Amino acid sequence: MALLLVIDDDRSIIESFRILFEGNHTVIGAYNGPEALQELSKHKVDLIFLDYRLPGQDGLEVLKTILSKDPDAYVIIITGYGNFETIIQSISLGAYDYIEKPLDAEKVRITITRALESKKMSSYVKHIKDMEIENYSLSHIIGKSEKMQEVFKTVGRLVNNDVPVLITGESGTGKELIAKAIHYNSARKNDPFIAVTCSGLTETLLNNELFGHEAQAFTGADSQKKGKFEAAGDGTIFLDEIGDMPISTQSTLLRVLQEREFTRLGSTQTIRLKARIIAATNKNLLDEVRKNRFRQDLYYRVNVVSIDLPPLRERKEDIPLLVDYFIKKNNKKMKKSISGISDSANKTLVDYDWPGNVRELENVLTNVCIHLQDNYIHTLSIPSFGMQENEEADLYDDFIRTILQIHGMEKNLLKNMTRCLQERLIKKVAQMTKGNKSEMAKILGISRVTLQKKLRELSCDT
Structure with missing residues (x-):
């Protein structure tokens, strides 16, 4: 429902608008320029219908005053039939449209619908433009x-x-x-x-x-x-x-x-x-x-x-600032409340060379924020698959990170993982050497006696 202001010294015109749009739009009236400005100061009006001829002040002067106070106002001029000079003047001054007397109810409805749609689109475009100016x-x-x-x-x-x-x-x-x-x-x-x-x-x-x-x-x-x-x-x-x-x-x-x-x-x-x-x-x-x-x-x-x-690798001191910026940006976009990032996680990001530069950093942090279960980013939160591998990447760090993600809360982790790693390593080496114990001992860097002992301890069948 829109709020319409009808400015006309003919009370019957204002009353006709009220009757015509009852239940669809709210209509308020003013009989001259000063009354119109008073109504505009009190209400946020969606559309203004302005009669060209008003007592004491012609409609074009009122139009100028209205648009000087609100350049985005949508004003539709009401004019006599065939008064083309008035139409040209009003449109050139900034009126949205015009309608001619005697008023046709259907034309008025169409004009209002078109004006409201135009105003809505104009407001949307202005909002987008304001956002762009703010974003950049x-x-x-x-x-x-x-x-x-x-x-x-x-x-x-x-x-x-x-x-x-x-x-x-x-x-x-x-x-x-x-x-x-x-x-x-x-x-x-x-x-x-x-x-x-x-x-x-x-x-x-x-x-x-x-x-x-x-x-x-x-x-x-x-x-x-x-x-x-x-x-x-x-x-x-x-x-x-x-x-x-x-x-x-x-x-x-x-x-x-x-x-x-x-x-x-x-x-x-x-x-x-x-x-x-x-x-x-x-x-x-x-x-x-x-x-x-x-x-x-x-x-x-x-x-x-x-x-x-x-490139980002030549300004690593900027990475913590960028991280903080992208966390806040993702909080707003994803409606999250991530409070920060640990020093070790920050160090992981700073130590990486970022061949994809700021775009890659933003993508990695977006990934992290999407999957983060709590409100704080830790080293384990950073996906190694989201960052291109350096030639000297530490594979052990990746292995340990994965193990901790899966078994981080278990007891006797070192003892259990050492046994598991030894068992799997010995089995893989056995497959490589087709069970040749001399070759196995050489690859593993242990004696055959020690190898036989470990095979018994781990119950490995080679």
Whole structure:
């Protein structure tokens, strides 16, 4: 049920709205501008119906006043039939729609339904936009290391300097996060941030993705399609993995960046490029230039300012901060109350080299938080399968971790596990040597006499 404010000096109009929407919407009335502003100060109104002609003040002046106080207000103008000048003026000032007198009940219902749906969608989009701005505030980039402090300084300088940026770094270091931080903290934050992955697409597909096409531009092009450059408007285009862009597309992109304009495929009409360009790559573009896989002139176009993101293994002092951040993030997302992590568990995470960088760390901690049974992360909570193995990984630690997970609360654990391990090891060596006791003793590093004694103690049949 919505709250409707009808502003009209004709009491019968207000009463008609009350009768028409009784049981569906609540209708309050005002007979002039001052009364309307008083009602708006007391109530959170969903829709406003405003008569163009009011005593002492015309409706357009009231419209201006309402929108100056609440730019998101949905105002529908009530006007005389065929008064097109009024309609054009009111819409240009920010009115959502208009209806003509004499009022048609069905048209009024349709207008209200459409306006409420539009308002709901607009509120949702605004909420998403506000969340994006919040999620990519500079406070969400974590790091106290010297290398990250340099990154922060550069990002801070770029927020208010509208120049092309090249972000480099290994996969998982957070290149898109930095690009979004620049966008959502700049004057462009209310315009779109559009990411395009330049790898894995053919020249034709990538050109179509970036620049769009006209209807019938090629077989199957049934309708016009805007490209990402056009859709971005005054926002930001993020060209991810630009080092994988086909050479022919690089030439087209260079021309677009030089001329600041482009055309859709199948069109001769030029479209002005208004968006900012931020590019990213995990490759060394200078090496790619030397190997003739990346245009030198394009390199200098996109690399006006560069940000090099260090791999996580080169800023290990940031890992405890990132761990704390991801625990809080997962608490909120999963509705959990994980209070922290033990020193030994933190050390396990710090000692690991994280070839997948911050993305891998986040994935491991998400896994841990999903499966955690209590409210504290211990070493045993960290899944070894969730982290890529280092070449020098300690297999004994993995073995002991598994044993403790299964038998950690049993008594006489050392005695029982020593016997079990000896028995299984001797049986496996017996299988390898086909029961040859001399070979078995040599592999195990014990004498045949000791081997025979252990076989009797463990009741092993070889």
